[in-house]
Amino acid sequence: MTGRIIKSMSGEYTVQTPEETIVCKPLGVFRHKKIVPKVGDIVTIENQTIVSIEPRKNELVRPPVSNMDKVLIVTSLVEPILNLNLLDRMISQVEYLDIDIVLIFSKEDLVQKEDYLEIKSYYQSLGYPVYFTPQEAEEIKKEIKSSICVVAGQSGVGKSTLINLFDHFSLKTDAISKALGRGKHTTRHVELLSVEDGWIADTPGFGVLDLDMDIVSLSHTFKEFFTRKCRFHGCTHINEPGCQVKADVEQGKIRKSRYENYLSFVQEIKNKKPKY
Ligand SMILES: Nc1nc2c(ncn2[C@@H]2O[C@H](COP(=O)(O)OP(=O)(O)O)[C@@H](O)[C@H]2O)c(=O)[nH]1
Ligand SMILES: [Mg+2]
Ligand SMILES: [Zn+2]
Structure with missing residues (x-):
């Protein structure tokens, strides 16, 4: 029987098949080969055991999710303060993985929307769908239709709140810690939740990953440069004439x-290069 892993927790995987939802463990051989099943994987199961994993079309290391159609990048306009450097970093990382991107700016209700329309239209001009929440949550729901989506963004930007808007999953959200300017981590496991015949996963961190690419590849992730x-x-x-x-x-x-932000990422990549 084949199905998709929709949840992973403490070494157990929940697999959704056309007929049922079964909690499975992987064959020991995976551990010996250092293969860890991921949420999103299409797997073959026998007797509540995962016996094979289909090749992945894409994957993230942290959070461990595979076979995504879209990454929804959430950035708050305030609390935590708007961070376009982090946004551009996440865009580059997801572009590099060649996964579709949807941009969400949250907490629009706490700011003067007019102050942020220029940012919205700039990113739209690059070809990204851009939404303000909570106002445009219904539009985002349509983006999820028939696809596997992952919500990414800094802690406290409102990822869990957004997912709750869709289907009242009552994911744990956290009152923001004003002193730190960020929320606490409350998302402990990875799980795909069913929304509009699609699937969406909340993620704990994401966002402060290393840029694991060379400078030419980085430049290609900036659509307007390309x-x-x-x-x-x-x-x-950088310094080239013309x-x-x-x-x-x-x-x-x-x-x-x-x-x-591009120049700061270039510098970061250069600093990482081993020196001989
Ligand atoms: N005013 C307002 N508050 C929000 C919005 N989204 C999230 N919050 C609040 O921000 C805090 C962090 O939200 P949460 O969903 O836990 O963030 P996460 O860490 O990204 O999952 C909570 O207190 C939410 O109630 C929003 O669109 N508007
Ligand atoms: Mg959360
Ligand atoms: Zn140039």
Whole structure:
């Protein structure tokens, strides 16, 4: 029988088959080969045992989720303070994995929306669907239809709150700790929840991962850079002459924060390189 892992907790995996939901353990051989089943995996089960895992179309290490169609990146406009550097970092990480992105700016009810419309339209101009919550929660529900989605974002931005809006799962949310400017971790396990014939997973952390890519790959994850015609093929938009990206930043056609965040990621990747 085949099914999808929809939940993992303490080494046990809940598998959803067309007929039923069964809690399974993996064959010992997986552990010996250091293969850990992930939520999202399509698996074959026999007698409540996972005997094989189908190749994954994509996967995250932390949180351990596979076969995603979309990552919903949640950024709060306030509490915790709007962090476009973290947003651009997550976008680059997900672009690098070649997974579709939906952007959500939360806590719109606590700010003057007009102050943030420019940011919204800039990211829309890159081709990303962008929503403000709680106002546009119904639109997001449509994004989940028939797909497997993961909600990512800094602690306290409102990921669990958002998922609760959809189907009243009563995931634990936490009153934000004002002193720290962030919520506490309350999401302990990974689980796909059923919404609109699709699936959505809350995640505990995500967001402060290393950028595990080279500089050319990084530059390709910035959609508005990729389409610019620089003088040199393979331009990394740092010091090269005839760089159209730099020219367009100066003319305000590329958002300055995007370019500055790019440069900070370049620096981070350079600092990580082993020195001989
Ligand atoms: N005003 C307002 N508060 C929100 C919103 N989303 C979340 N919160 C609050 O922010 C805090 C953290 O939310 P939570 O969903 O636990 O964040 P998570 O850590 O990303 O899962 C809670 O006190 C929520 O009630 C929102 O859109 N507007
Ligand atoms: Mg949460
Ligand atoms: Zn360039």
